[in-house]
Amino acid sequence: MRLVSYDRFGPAAEVLAVRDAPAQRPGPGEVSVELAFSGVNPSDVKARAGARPGVTKPPFPLIVPHSDGSGVISAVGDGVDSTRVGQRVWIWNGQWQRPFGTAATHITLPSEQAVPLPDTASLETGASLGIPGLTAAHVVFGGGAVRGQTILIHGGAGTVGHLAVQLARWGGARVIATARGAGADRCREAGADVVLDYAAPDLAEQIIAVTDGRAISRIVEVEFGRNIETNAAVIAPNGTIAAYGSAAQMSPVLPFGPLLFKAVTIDIVLIYLLSPPQRQGAISALHKALTEQAISCPVQSVFSLADTALAHETVERGGRTGAILVDVTS
Template sequence: MRAITYDRFGPAEDVLCLETLPDPAPSVGEVLVRVHISGVNPSDVKARAGSRPGVTKPPFAKIIPHSDGAGIIEAVGEGVDPSRVGERVWIWNGQWQRAFGTAAELISLPEEQAVTLPDNVSFEVGAALGIPGLTAVQAVLGGGPVSDRTVLVSGGAGTVGHLAIQVAAASGARVIATARGEDDLAAARQAGAEHVFDYGDARLADQILEATGGAPVDRIVEVEFGQNAETNTRIIAERGTIAAYGSAKDMTPALPFYPLMFKAVTLDLLLIYILSKRQRETATQQMTSLLERGALKFRTSETLDLSDCAKAHDMVASGQRSGSVLLKI
């Protein structure tokens, strides 16, 4: 099979190689998926670059990157229902704590990590469900229903934020979002946000409270926890929740503990790779329902050939994109 590999950390162009490897075979409890589309996420890029704190060398001698992907089950291992052969699926955690991910023609992995892809959903969308899709669903719905609640989505034009707005709106929430630049502000509105504000505005907290008539926000989906801690503390409701999935601009934030404590705020720090079995099953069911309803629209910035994997990594690393970066296998 054709696959992208790396055996050391470094710039994408220097370490990513296209090579031919033996086809894998499914072990007991596994399925073999012929990958049609591989999704490239920031976590894949950081792992290849060696930018995770304390990690000095790759955890495996040879790595095929990428955790997200979509394709068709080609074979099954012992203990797996043979009727799954031919099933369209999307993949989660393809390369999480495993050597071989989805940047290859074939991947063998536990059958529960290959989820049925609804007939009305493309492989391109399927390749964005594992990390961006599940993160958005868990961030919005992980604490329960949000119908008639006010949800703030920080960074509403980003890949996760744009989906989170749609998830919240489709689930009956009143949605407020932040973004920057006319195009991104418009994208957040089109996704379903009733009010959208520039996240760099010094009056952001006041603007949000003016939009709600002074009522605090029930749930905040946060991409920059540290940078926005003070604003969020002002606007969050008593017993509200801040569901944070990132803090890249301030990785060691000072926490306004007592103001948050006296509101009994819940801080929900999300790492989608390690959801419990129950959490993942619930989030997957919720996302499948939204997909079948046609409630989610996914944006793709670029679809490149597998051989252009280094270019795809650089595009993601630059941050200059308005949707998923995908590889066609």
């Protein structure tokens, strides 16, 4: 098989290399997938760059990056239904706590990590469902149904935020999103009822104004530290802040008093560590929305396997309007 790998941390163009390697046969409970697309996420880029606190060298001698991907099952191990051969699937946790991810023509992994792809979804969409899709589904629906609620989604123009806006609207919620510039239009196109400028100095007052004074029961948060004061001001008693990022302030100071006297739940989401019931709930929501054609996963750029470094650099630059994929067959 053909793959991209690295054996040390550093800039993408310096450490990512294309190699050939023998394909791994599936063991008991495993499947082998002939991949079509590999999804590149910020976590993949940070891991390759060595940007995780306290990590000084790669955890394995050789790493094939990327956790997301899509393709067709080509072989199954003992204990796996043979009818799965030929099934279109999408991958989750492809490179989580294991050396070999989806930046390759093939991957072998536990069968439950190769999820049947709904007929209405393309393989390109499948390569976006692992990290962005599951995160969006969990932060929106992790507390249960949202019909009739008002949900505040910070960063609604981002990859996860864009999906979260679509899912919340599909789930019957009124959606307030924050964004600015072209991102605001992107939020409206995704179904946001109201879009506010995330940099507005009176953002909390604007949020309360558009809800006619009613507080928000659920907040989806991409910048937990930066927005905690605003969120504490607008969240309802017993409300939840579902936070999946805080890149701007990784050591935030919390206004404990306002949070305490509203009994706020802070749900810090790391999608790799969802419990099986949580993950299945997110998968079910994603599949139902896809089957009803209620969500779309836009793609900004597709790179060849040989240009995986360029894909990493594109993610590093930020400001994306869609997924960055690697066509592992090219």
